[in-house]
Amino acid sequence: MSERTTTVRNETKSQPDLTKGGTSSVGDVVITHEDIDRAHDRERVWNTRQHPGLGSRLRLLWLLIGPGVLVMLGENDGPSMLSYAATGARFGIGFFLPFVVLTFLLACIVQEMTVRLGAATHRGHAELIFDRFGPFWGWFSMIDLALGNFLTLVTEFIAVRAGLGFFGIPPAIAVLGALLVLFVALMTHRYWTWERITLGAAAFNLLFVPVALLTGPHWESIGRALLLWRPLPGGITGDMVLILLANIGATVTPWMLFFQQSAIADKGLTTRDIRYGRFDTVLGAALATLAALATMVATAPLFTRHMSAANFEAAEFAQALLPIVGHWGAALFALGIFEAGMVAAVTISISSAYAFGEVARRPHSLNLPFRQGKSFYLVLLLEAGAAGALVLIPGIPLVYIVLVVNVIAVLAMPPALLFLYMLVNDREIMGDLVSPWWANALTLAVVFVLISAGVLFGVSVIAPNVLAGIGGR
Amino acid sequence: MEERLERATRSPKPDDLTTVITSLEPDQLSTAKAQYQCPRRRLTTMEVVLFWSLRIYLIFMVGVVVFQIWENVH
Numbered sequence: 265m266s267e268r269t270t271t272v273r274n275e276t277k278s279q280p281d282l283t284k285g286g287t288s289s290v291g292d293v294v295i296t297h298e299d300i301d302r303a304h305d306r307e308r309v310w311n312t313r314q315h316p317g318l319g320s321r322l323r324l325l326w327l328l329i330g331p332g333v334l335v336m337l338g339e340n341d342g343p344s345m346l347s348y349a350a351t352g353a354r355f356g357i358g359f360f361l362p363f364v365v366l367t368f369l370l371a372c373i374v375q376e377m378t379v380r381l382g383a384a385t386h387r388g389h390a391e392l393i394f395d396r397f398g399p400f401w402g403w404f405s406m407i408d409l410a411l412g413n414f415l416t417l418v419t420e421f422i423a424v425r426a427g428l429g430f431f432g433i434p435p436a437i438a439v440l441g442a443l444l445v446l447f448v449a450l451m452t453h454r455y456w457t458w459e460r461i462t463l464g465a466a467a468f469n470l471l472f473v474p475v476a477l478l479t480g481p482h483w484e485s486i487g488r489a490l491l492l493w494r495p496l497p498g499g500i501t502g503d504m505v506l507i508l509l510a511n512i513g514a515t516v517t518p519w520m521l522f523f524q525q526s527a528i529a530d531k532g533l534t535t536r537d538i539r540y541g542r543f544d545t546v547l548g549a550a551l552a553t554l555a556a557l558a559t560m561v562a563t564a565p566l567f568t569r570h571m572s573a574a575n576f577e578a579a580e581f582a583q584a585l586l587p588i589v590g591h592w593g594a595a596l597f598a599l600g601i602f603e604a605g606m607v608a609a610v611t612i613s614i615s616s617a618y619a620f621g622e623v624a625r626r627p628h629s630l631n632l633p634f635r636q637g638k639s640f641y642l643v644l645l646l647e648a649g650a651a652g653a654l655v656l657i658p659g660i661p662l663v664y665i666v667l668v669v670n671v672i673a674v675l676a677m678p679p680a681l682l683f684l685y686m687l688v689n690d691r692e693i694m695g696d697l698v699s700p701w702w703a704n705a706l707t708l709a710v711v712f713v714l715i716s717a718g719v720l721f722g723v724s725v726i727a728p729n730v731l732a733g734i735g736g737r
Numbered sequence: 738m739e740e741r742l743e744r745a746t747r748s749p750k751p752d753d754l755t756t757v758i759t760s761l762e763p764d765q766l767s768t769a770k771a772q773y774q775c776p777r778r779r780l781t782t783m784e785v786v787l788f789w790s791l792r793i794y795l796i797f798m799v800g801v802v803v804f805q806i807w808e809n810v811h
Contacts, residue, residue, distance in 0.1 A: 294768045299761060300753045306760040385775070386765045395775040401788060408795070532765060625771060668802055675798040679791040686784065693775055718798050725805045 301631035302532040305456055309537070328540035329547065330459040331382075331527035334611055335375060335520050336368075336548030337466035340555050341416070341608030342423020343666045344514030345472070345601055349581045351507055352560035356567040357486065358494035360511065361557055365490070367515040368553045370713065372546055373706045374681065377688040377699065378521050379541035382528030384697045389525040391622035393683050396690065405683060406623060408676045413519050413616045415669045417651035420609040422666060425655055427602025430582045430595065439652040446610055446648055450641060455530050455630040466607045469555045471600035476558035478589040479565050486561060505724040506667060509717055513670030514556070516714070518680040523615035526622070530629050535697065555600075562589070562597065609648060617644035671721065677714045681707065 305327075312324045351360045378389065385392060390409070394402035421439055428438035452458050488494075496504060524545075533541055563581060565588050582598040589597070614630070617640050621628020626639045634641055685707050688699050699707070723730050763769060780788070 295754060295757050296767050298767050299757050299765075302765065303753070303757040303760040307756050310760060386762070387770060387775070392775060396778045397780070398777055404792060532761065534762060534765075627767070629767070668806060671802055672799065675795055675802070679788075679795055682787060682791055690778065692778070715794070718794070722798060722801045725801050725808075 296627075297633060297636060298627070298629045298631040301454060301456075302530075302629075306532050325540060325543065328533065328537050329544040330463060330531060331524045331533075332375065332379070332541060332544030332546070333548035333551065334459070334462055334466060334527065334607075335524040336371065336545070336552040337469045337555070338523070338608050338611035339371070339515060339517060339520055340469050340552045340604055341420055341514075341612075342426070342601060342605035343416070343419040343510070343670050344556070345559055345604045346423065346426075346581070346666060347507065347510040347514050347670060348556050348559040349563045351511060352563035353566040353581070353584075355496065355504070355507065357489045357560055357564050359489075359496045360560060361486065361489040362493040363508075364511060364515070364556050364560070365553055367512050368549045368556070370512075370710045371515045371520070372549045373703070373710055374516055374684070375520060375524055375545045375549075376542055377684055377703070377707070378525040379528060379533075379545060380538060380694065380697050380699075381684075381688055382525040383533045383535050383538050383541060384694050386529050386532075386534075387525075388529055388618050388622040388628070389522045389684075389687075390619035392525075392687055392693070394623055396687060396693070397683065401683075402623065405680065406619060408680065409518055409522055409619055410616065412517065412669075412673055412676055413612050414647060414651060415665065415672065416517070416519065417609060417612050417648060418654050419666050419669045420605040420612065421652045421655040423601050423605025424609070427582075427598045427600070427605060430598030435656055439656060442606055442609060443645075443648060443652055445606060446613065447645065449610055450630070450644065451634075453631065453633050458630045459527075459531070462607060462610055465603065465610075468603040469600065469607070470551065470558075471596045471603065472555050472558040472562060475585070475589055475593050475597045475600070476561040478593040479562055479585075481561050481564075500720075502724040502728050505721050506671070509674050509721050510667060510670040512714065512717055513673035515552075516677055516710070517673035518676050519612050519615045521680055521684055522619050523611055526615065526618035526628075530618070530631070538697075559600075609651075613644045613648045616647050617641070674714055674721075675718050678711050678718070681711050681714070685711075 309324065309327050312320055312327060348364070381389070381392065387395075390402070390406060393405050421442065424442045425435045425438045428441070429435065433441075449458055449461055452461065528541060562585065566581075566584055582594040582601070585597055586594045618628050620626070620643045621637075621640045624639065627637045628640045629637065632640060685699075685704070688694060689704065691698050757766075764773075
């Protein structure tokens with residue numbers, strides 16, 4: 265025991281001591297169920313580290329991956345996949361394939377910072393913002409998150425409804441079924457089990473790959489699109505700007521920052537695990553990029569048919585693809601849309617619950633039994649329930665909600681990134697893990713891209729004629 | 738304190754306690770996190786200006802989104 269304790273203490277030497285002035289030993293604080301579950305997870309990591317070799321490294325990877333893959337595949341959510349589908353159908357692949365690869369690179373840059381923050385401080389994003397910047401700025405950040413998350417959750421249930429609608433399942437049954445799945449996933453009361461179940465479900469995001477293959481893609485065109493990055497067909501138009509923003513909003517959004525950092529703290533990652541946390545994020549981005557590109561390639565044959573995302577209820581894309589990919593292909597596409605909405609509904613509602621718990625100083629962990637984490641689970645289920653109910657209101661403009669949600673996500677990112685930028689450069693909490701200059705330069709470049717996209721959107725709405733002056737129609 | 742005690746596991750096994758002590762870093766314990774907050778940092782004028790600029794940008798752009806929805810609905 266003493267040898268292991270020494271090892272653990274040595275690992276923590278280089279990081280800031282957030283409990284400074286408080287307990288000097290574990291014996292001074294109350295041990296909770298949450299701590300015991302997390303400790304068992306960490307014990308497995310520690311045991312695996314004692315064995316050298318490739319097998320041990322792979323097992324370590326298996327134990328430590330999760331938040332990065334989940335956040336990236338979770339962000340390949342209902343509105344994102346519908347945006348990619350609309351992009352392929354309306355603009356083809358020439359411009360947007362490399363553009364989407366670029367947006368996932370932006371997401372990697374941003375999410376890597378949350379890995380370091382979570383591992384170094386063991387605290388969630390909302391908690392750090394409140395502690396370091398005070399409640400005034402903290403509440404602004406929470407309002408952005410709560411509003412964005414709720415609207416996004418609504419779109420996830422739109423996707424659930426659309427995906428299952430293809431199989432003739434009535435909207436009310438689809439929404440209730442999704443809520444039941446969400447409830448069952450949470451009843452494990454164990455972060456590790458929940459994470460593995462959700463990872464398994466998130467793997468179905470790759471259903472879009474076989475659909476793309478069924479369309480008989482022209483590999484030479486795809487290779488050329490990725491290497492040459494052709495200009496947009498038709499130049500810059502209001503529609504194109506909306507799709508451009510929707511695609512950016514499909515990869516970088518505020519909830520991702522809150523979710524990954526909180527999940528890393530809940531999982532118990534430490535500074536020694538940062539390398540694996542980075543790999544987890546890049547792996548998630550690679551899988552999500554593959555699914556996104558596959559979706560665009562799958563709907564690209566509809567390019568000449570001027571498809572639009574105007575009728576989600578009837579799962580229009582899946583039906584439009586029927587003559588091209590057959591019944592099984594279309595069914596896979598609809599199932600993919602359902603999965604995208606379902607997994608994102610789980611991760612987004614959990615990001616809200618984490619943030620609420622951190623700000624309200626209430627217990628917030630997926631390791632908590634329901635009795636001990638009532639407020640955590642209730643926030644999560646109530647938010648999901650309200651979003652699901654909204655989708656069932658007859659006549660609600662689902663299309664606008666889907667488009668607006670991704671746009672709002674892009675617009676809300678620069679303020680969220682400023683908090684992240686300042687936290688990750690805060691030597692008092694990060695110690696030697698502050699961002700190097702090149703990472704800061706990349707982050708500022710991301711902020712510049714996001715603000716530019718927002719301004720372009722503003723111009724396209726307020727003064728559409730100006731777009732004609734800069735090469736549009 | 739009562740809440741902390743309520744959250745405490747009723748009958749922790751000796752093995753569990755050993756695992757917690759040896760496997761978790763001190764600031765990973767949930768009660769330690771609940772007890773000790775990171776100290777507030779003092780914002781510089783430049784940082785406050787940046788915060789407000791981005792806040793105004795966001796409010797303005799949300800107004801643009803609302804305007805676009807209103808325009809499309811009508």
